[in-house]
Amino acid sequence: MFRLALRTLRLRKGGFVATFVAAFFGALMISACGGLMETGIRADAPPQRLAAAPIVVSGPQEIQVYKDNPADDGKDKMKNATLPERARVDTALADRLRATPGVSTVVGELNFPVVLPGASALGHAWDSAVLTPYALTAGHAPAAGEVVVDAGLAREKGLTPGSSFAFAAHGASAEYRVAGIAAAPHAVTQPAVFFAAADADRLAGHPGQVDDFGVFTDRDPATVAGRITGIGDAVVLTGDDRGHAEFPEAVSSGDNLVVLSAVTGGLSTMVAIFVVASTLLLSTQQRQRELALLRAIGTTPRQLRRMVLGEALVVGLLAAAAAAGLGPLLGKWLFDRLTGAGAVAEAVEFHLGWLPKVVAAGATLLAVLIAAFVAGRRAGRVRPTEALAESTVPRRWLTPVRLIVAVLCFGGGTALGIVTLAVMTGPVAASTAGPAVMLWAIGVAAISPGVTKLVAALLHLPMRALTGVVGRTALINTRAGALRVSGAVTPIMLAVGIATANIYLQTTQQAVSQQAFTEDLRADAVVAAPAGVTPELTRRIQQTPGAGGASEYVTSIVFVTEPFDDSQDENGSAAIGVTGGAAAQTLSVKVTAGSLDALTGTTVALPDTVAAGLHRTVGDRITLRLGDGTQTDVRVVALVSQRTGFESLVFPAALLAAHTTAGLSPQLLVRAAPGVDAAALTTSLKAATAGLPVSVGDRDSLVAAHAKGDQVGAWVNYLMVGMIIAYTVISVVNTLVMATARRRREFGLQRIGGFTRTQVLRMAGVEGGLVATIGVLLGTVVSAGAIVPFCLVASDSVLPSGPASIYLSVVGIAVVLALFASLVPAWAATRARPIDAAAVGE
Numbered sequence: 001m002f003r004l005a006l007r008t009l010r011l012r013k014g015g016f017v018a019t020f021v022a023a024f025f026g027a028l029m030i031s032a033c034g035g036l037m038e039t040g041i042r043a044d045a046p047p048q049r050l051a052a053a054p055i056v057v058s059g060p061q062e063i064q065v066y067k068d069n070p071a072d073d074g075k076d077k078m079k080n081a082t083l084p085e086r087a088r089v090d091t092a093l094a095d096r097l098r099a100t101p102g103v104s105t106v107v108g109e110l111n112f113p114v115v116l117p118g119a120s121a122l123g124h125a126w127d128s129a130v131l132t133p134y135a136l137t138a139g140h141a142p143a144a145g146e147v148v149v150d151a152g153l154a155r156e157k158g159l160t161p162g163s164s165f166a167f168a169a170h171g172a173s174a175e176y177r178v179a180g181i182a183a184a185p186h187a188v189t190q191p192a193v194f195f196a197a198a199d200a201d202r203l204a205g206h207p208g209q210v211d212d213f214g215v216f217t218d219r220d221p222a223t224v225a226g227r228i229t230g231i232g233d234a235v236v237l238t239g240d241d242r243g244h245a246e247f248p249e250a251v252s253s254g255d256n257l258v259v260l261s262a263v264t265g266g267l268s269t270m271v272a273i274f275v276v277a278s279t280l281l282l283s284t285q286q287r288q289r290e291l292a293l294l295r296a297i298g299t300t301p302r303q304l305r306r307m308v309l310g311e312a313l314v315v316g317l318l319a320a321a322a323a324a325g326l327g328p329l330l331g332k333w334l335f336d337r338l339t340g341a342g343a344v345a346e347a348v349e350f351h352l353g354w355l356p357k358v359v360a361a362g363a364t365l366l367a368v369l370i371a372a373f374v375a376g377r378r379a380g381r382v383r384p385t386e387a388l389a390e391s392t393v394p395r396r397w398l399t400p401v402r403l404i405v406a407v408l409c410f411g412g413g414t415a416l417g418i419v420t421l422a423v424m425t426g427p428v429a430a431s432t433a434g435p436a437v438m439l440w441a442i443g444v445a446a447i448s449p450g451v452t453k454l455v456a457a458l459l460h461l462p463m464r465a466l467t468g469v470v471g472r473t474a475l476i477n478t479r480a481g482a483l484r485v486s487g488a489v490t491p492i493m494l495a496v497g498i499a500t501a502n503i504y505l506q507t508t509q510q511a512v513s514q515q516a517f518t519e520d521l522r523a524d525a526v527v528a529a530p531a532g533v534t535p536e537l538t539r540r541i542q543q544t545p546g547a548g549g550a551s552e553y554v555t556s557i558v559f560v561t562e563p564f565d566d567s568q569d570e571n572g573s574a575a576i577g578v579t580g581g582a583a584a585q586t587l588s589v590k591v592t593a594g595s596l597d598a599l600t601g602t603t604v605a606l607p608d609t610v611a612a613g614l615h616r617t618v619g620d621r622i623t624l625r626l627g628d629g630t631q632t633d634v635r636v637v638a639l640v641s642q643r644t645g646f647e648s649l650v651f652p653a654a655l656l657a658a659h660t661t662a663g664l665s666p667q668l669l670v671r672a673a674p675g676v677d678a679a680a681l682t683t684s685l686k687a688a689t690a691g692l693p694v695s696v697g698d699r700d701s702l703v704a705a706h707a708k709g710d711q712v713g714a715w716v717n718y719l720m721v722g723m724i725i726a727y728t729v730i731s732v733v734n735t736l737v738m739a740t741a742r743r744r745r746e747f748g749l750q751r752i753g754g755f756t757r758t759q760v761l762r763m764a765g766v767e768g769g770l771v772a773t774i775g776v777l778l779g780t781v782v783s784a785g786a787i788v789p790f791c792l793v794a795s796d797s798v799l800p801s802g803p804a805s806i807y808l809s810v811v812g813i814a815v816v817l818a819l820f821a822s823l824v825p826a827w828a829a830t831r832a833r834p835i836d837a838a839a840v841g842e
Contacts, residue, residue, distance in 0.1 A: 016315060018734045019368070022279040023319035025730055026272030027364040029723060031327025032334055033265030034356025039335060040257025045243030045250035045347040048188045049124075050109070052133045053214030054221035056237045057097060057228065058245035059087030063629050065559050065570070081570040082252050084557040085627035086111075086661040088209040089234050096231050102217045102224040107131055108210035110200050113662065114193050115168040115531045115693050121153055121191040123169055125200035131214040132184045134192065139180025142196045146179035153191040154181045167193070168693035170205045171534035171664050189346065205532075205663040212245040247347040257344060263434075268723070269363050270438060271494060274445060275731040276364070277371035278487045280312060305376035312372030313365070320361035327360060328352045337719060402446045409443030412436075413785050420789040425645040430505050433790035437501040440785040441494055444778050448486035448493070453479050455774045467766050470759055473750075474766035485767075488821075489775045491731035492814050496779025499810050501786045502721045506714045507802030508787075512794045516646035517706050522588045523669035524678040525685055526553075526702040529694045532664025537694070538579070541668055544688040546681045548673035549585030551578045552653035552665035561631065562623035563614050573610070574648040575627075577656030577665065586669040589650070594618040594638030599652050605638035607647035626659035645794070669702075729817055736771065736821035740764060744829040751834035760830055761823060768822030772815040779814075 050056050062080050097106045107128055114123040126142050129135075134150065139161035142148050147165055149157075159165060159178050166175045182194065194200075201207055217224045221238050229236045237245055244250055294304060335350040416436040444451060456478045463471040478485050527533075527541055533552050541550040554577040560568055578587060580599035587596070592608050599605060606616065616622055620636050632655075640650065657665045672681040678698055685696045747760050755763075791800050 016311075018737070019276070019280050019283055019312070019315045020319050021734055022272075022276045022731055023316055023364050023368055024322050026268070026276055026367065027320050027323030027360045028327055028330055029268040030265060030272065030363050031323050031352070031356055031360035032331035032723075033261045033268055034359050035328060035331030035350065035352030036257050036261035036335060036338075037265065038353060038356055039348065039351050040254040040259075040261060042349075042351050043244070043250050043254025043257075044240045044349045044351065045247045045345065046240050046349065047242040047246050048132070048184075048186070048347075049122075049190075049192070050131050050212070050214055050242050050246050051186065053107070053131050053242070054217060054238065055215035055225050055228065056212055056242040056245045057089065057093070057215060057234045058212035058237065059089045060233055060235050060629065061087055061244070061248050061251055063559065063625060065561060065568070065572075065625075079570050081559055081572060082255060083627060083629050084252075084572070085659060086211060086248055087629045088206060088211055089213065089232070091208055091210055093232055093234060094213060097213060097215060097228060100224065100227050100231070102219040102227065103215055104218055105216040107214045107216070109212050109214060110204045111211045112169060112200075112204040113531065116157065116166070119153070119156065119191070120530070121149075121193045123193050123195060123200060123203055125197045126194040127197055128214070129182060129194055132188065134182040134184050134194070136180050137183050139178070142179040142194060142199075144196050144199060145176055146196065147176045148180040148182050148194040149178060150188070150192045151181055151183040153193070154178075156191075165193075168531035169203045171529070171532035171537065172203075173531075173693055243347060247345055249345040250348050253343075253345040253348050257338075257348075260338075260343075264723070267438065267498075270442070271498075272364065273367040273370075274442075274494060275491055275734075276367045277374075278490055279731065279734055280368065280371040281374065281487065305373070308376030309369060309372045312368045316365040316368035319368075320364050323360060323364070324357045327357060331356075334719070334723075341719075398447070398450060406443045406446040409439045409446065413439035413443065417785060417789040420793055425793065430509060430790060433505055433786040434502070436786040436789075437497055437782060440782040441497050444493060444782055445490045448490050448778075449482040451778060452486045452489050452774055453482045455777060456482075456770060459770065459773065463766070463770070467762070470762045471766050474763045474770060477763070478767055478770050485771060485774075488732060488735040488771045488818070489778065491729075491735065492772060492775025492818065493778040493782060495725050495729060495732070496776050496810055496814055497782030499721055499725050500779065500807055501783035502717060503806050503810075504783070504787050504800035504802050505790055506717045507806070508791055508794055508800040510714060511801035512643075513646065514703065514706065516643040518703060519643060520587055520589050520648075521669075521699070521702070522671060523551075523553075523586045523702060524672040524699055525670040525682050526697050526699070527668040527670060527685060527689065527694050528697065529664075529666060529668070531693050532662055532666065533668055534664070537689075537692070538668060540688060541670060541685065544670075544684050546673055546676040546684040547670050548676070549671040551586040551669050552657070553578060553586070553667050553669045554653050554657045554660060554665040556627040556656055556660055558627065558649060558651075559625040560614065560622060561625060563616070565610070565614055567610075567613055574646075575651055575656060576648045577651045577653035578669075579653050585671045587650075590641040592639045592641050594636070596638050596640075596650070598637040599650065601652065602632060602634045602655060603637045603652060604634040605640050605650035606636055607642045607649070608639045609642075609644065610647055610649070611636070611639050626656065628659045628661075630659050667702075729813075732814075732817050733821040736768065736818065737825045740822055740825040740829065743826075744832070747826070747830050748832070748834045751830070757830050761826055764822050764826035765819055768818040768820075769815065771822070772818035775818070776811050776814055 047053075047056070061083050063083060065079060065081050091108060094106045094108060097103055107130060108125070109128045109131060110123070110125050112123045114121045126148060129148075134148075136148070137151060139148065149159055149165065154160070159181070161178055161180055163178045164175050165178050166173070168174075176195075182192075184192075195203065215224070215228065225236045225238050235245075291304060294307075295301075331352050332350050335344065338344045339346055339348070413436045416432045416439065420432045420436070456475055460475055463475055467474070527537075527550075529537060538550060538552065541547060556575050556577070557572040558575045559572045565573075578596075578599070580597060580603075591605075594605070596605060604622070606614070606622075611617060614622060616636055618636055618639060621633050622636065623631065623633050625631050634651075634655075638650075642648065653665050657663065670681065670685060672678055682696055682698050689696060750760055750763075751757065787800050788798055791797050795801065
């Protein structure tokens with residue numbers, strides 16, 4: 001039967017190509033997502049600045065926080081959380097490292113931003129140049145008040161030994177003399193500026209600490225690293241993992257890639273199973289007469305099933321093999337797009353090994369074989385005479401399996417909607433709204449033949465009124481061939497439902513986030529200081545004519561450790577830092593207890609919902625870890641009311657900024673004095689800060705900067721949804737072309753009966769329009785099952801935020817595709833004379 005399967009595929013090229021295309025694109029998408037997941041798991045970021053050091057010792061970028069109440073017994077209480085800021089290590093650790101057998105040299109590494117006109121670089125101590133290693137190509141090592149710049153920066157800025165070098169670092173502007181030029185033996189992404197040790201320590205702003213240590217040894221690095229492990233709480237890194245000390249953002253990028261690829265890959269797998277199954281089932285259904293004849297001449301049910309499975313296996317293997325070769329190309333293209341959008345650190349390297357390819361091939365073959373088994377099982381169970389009859393009479397579509405799947409999925413979608421409404425708050429509601437889309441889609445797909453008949457019946461009167469006898473014939477064909485039509489309706493429903501739901505969930509979430517941000521903001525202007533805000537800059541801004549008040553503004557993430565916060569996950573809690581005395585002038589949060597004026601030292605203002613969950617009020621104390629992992633006790637001095645789901649803990653800017661990577665606040669919020677408009681304030685601030693390494697913007701620039709952070713996540717979401725939509729579009733065209741091309745005999749008989757070729761084409765166009773209409777209606781219902789509960793929770797509205805053009809574009813694409821995929825093969829099928837088409841058929 002396997003030889004017969006090969007011969008059948010050769011003579012049935014249409015069905016073979018359609019199934020191959022569906023399986024190929026499914027395997028391609030799964031393989032690409034698998035590559036992204038492997039990249040995220042590895043999170044490889046080869047070292048650049050630290051390439052010469054065989055061992056790197058850095059601060060722990062992960063901490064453990066409680067995931068269950070520590071008062072409860074019998075549970076795994078701890079979970080890992082990634083710190084958002086760089087965790088540094090004490091310089092005293094160097095002595096303990098030097099005392100380790102096998103360690104020859106220990107070099108501390110400092111990294112701090114250096115801002116130049118039109119450029120940026122990282123500052124280091126000259127002693128750490130050996131970690132790359134950098135070597136002098138001109139000049140000499142820097143003394144106090146001197147610098148060595150790397151060759152690339154020197155060429156860009158026209159610097160030579162003896163020239164002056166003006167920059168800003170750690171909030172201060174200075175001019176240094178260029179002592180020398182240095183070059184690295186390999187590419188280094190970030191330009192480097194080297195200072196004398198004392199100058200570097202002062203400009204870094206965290207005396208007594210270094211970012212990491214480079215450890216040199218003349219023995220096996222792995223053996224020495226094993227001896228170092230356990231000294232303090234530092235992390236010991238070797239190989240490519242050394243890059244994690246240089247690029248700590250690579251770890252969080254890896255975590256993001258794992259989550260992103262898991263969600264997208266899972267969604268792609270489900271869509272692929274649907275598309276492959278519907279294509280293969282339609283192909284087998286169109287061969288019902290052929291299969292019936294095989295049964296009539298003595299073929300056993302087992303032989304028939306083996307033949308169908310053999311055909312599917314050949315198609316699946318060819319598709320998987322082709323996808324294995326092209327999967328890395330698509331995965332790398334997606335990875336480059338994510339990197340370009342800022343969703344993944346540039347230092348991370350893409351990997352796609354054999355495992356994702358095997359998983360993609362296995363998932364594709366499984367989908368193909370399951371679909372072939374279902375199709376072959378039905379063909380093999382019927383008696384020969386029944387099979388011959390069923391070749392022209394549609395079979396019963398509602399099976400127990402379809403009914404059970406539909407009930408379970410509708411029940412699951414309803415349950416997720418109830419959970420969204422009753423439990424979820426703010427943006428986290430999307431975590432249940434998203435999966436609800438797929439449950440509703442699966443449920444509708446399970447009963448799509450019946451729903452297709454029902455919707456076609458509801459459209460009977462308007463279609464007859466608009467299209468006459470041609471439309472009536474199209475309606476009869478649609479209702480009679482509901483199984484065939486549902487194969488095209490299902491992918492359209494998936495495309496419309498997934499696209500509409502995911503895009504509007506994203507736009508609504510962005511709109512609500514922007515609204516929450518602007519609700520808490522009273523600033524009329526913002527002064528951005530890339531090198532950091534100093535007290536001198538703050539005083540200058542406060543004394544600027546037209547300024548009614550100025551407050552430092554810094555953001556970070558903190559982790560509440562005591563008391564236990566059951567609402568906090570491994571992402572921690574959002575935190576903002578402001579200047580206590582000016583906080584009330586630049587923030588519009590409603591204070592429900594205490595006062596923001598007391599926000600100094602080690603204090604915090606808690607959102608009232610967070611305070612209620614922690615059972616804390618004004619005067620109580622809580623323990624938390626700041627962004628760099630430092631544990632501290634803070635006293636609650638105020639309770640504030642904020643939008644649910646977008647709460648932020650409010651700290652003194654000095655406390656929060658000191659535990660960020662930069663060490664200083666990056667901007668000042670400025671409030672206009674009474675009677676001064678925002679434009680006049682901005683002009684006055686620009687005049688007051690002329691010549692300083694700062695930039696002045698209005699309120700809109702601050703809001704735009706906040707929106708830019710949301711746009712990265714939105715871009716990623718749109719890219720992945722676009723992949724899935726592209727696949728379903730291929731399926732729509734695939735299915736409709738295959739279904740329409742097989743109707744050559746039917747079109748010939750209609751033309752013999754009196755239809756003109758134009759009428760046949762109009763009928764095919766009406767059928768394509770019906771398919772698009774039914775798919776759009778079902779897709780809209782599916783998306784509403786996720787959008788409506790989310791919008792009610794996030795924005796207290798039934799309708800999502802976002803332009804109507806999004807939905808109209810999705811609908812327009814679905815209609816155009818359905819018409820194109822119906823009319824083009826119908827035009828080709830009606831080119832022959834009616835009598836020839838009726839005689840030859842397929």
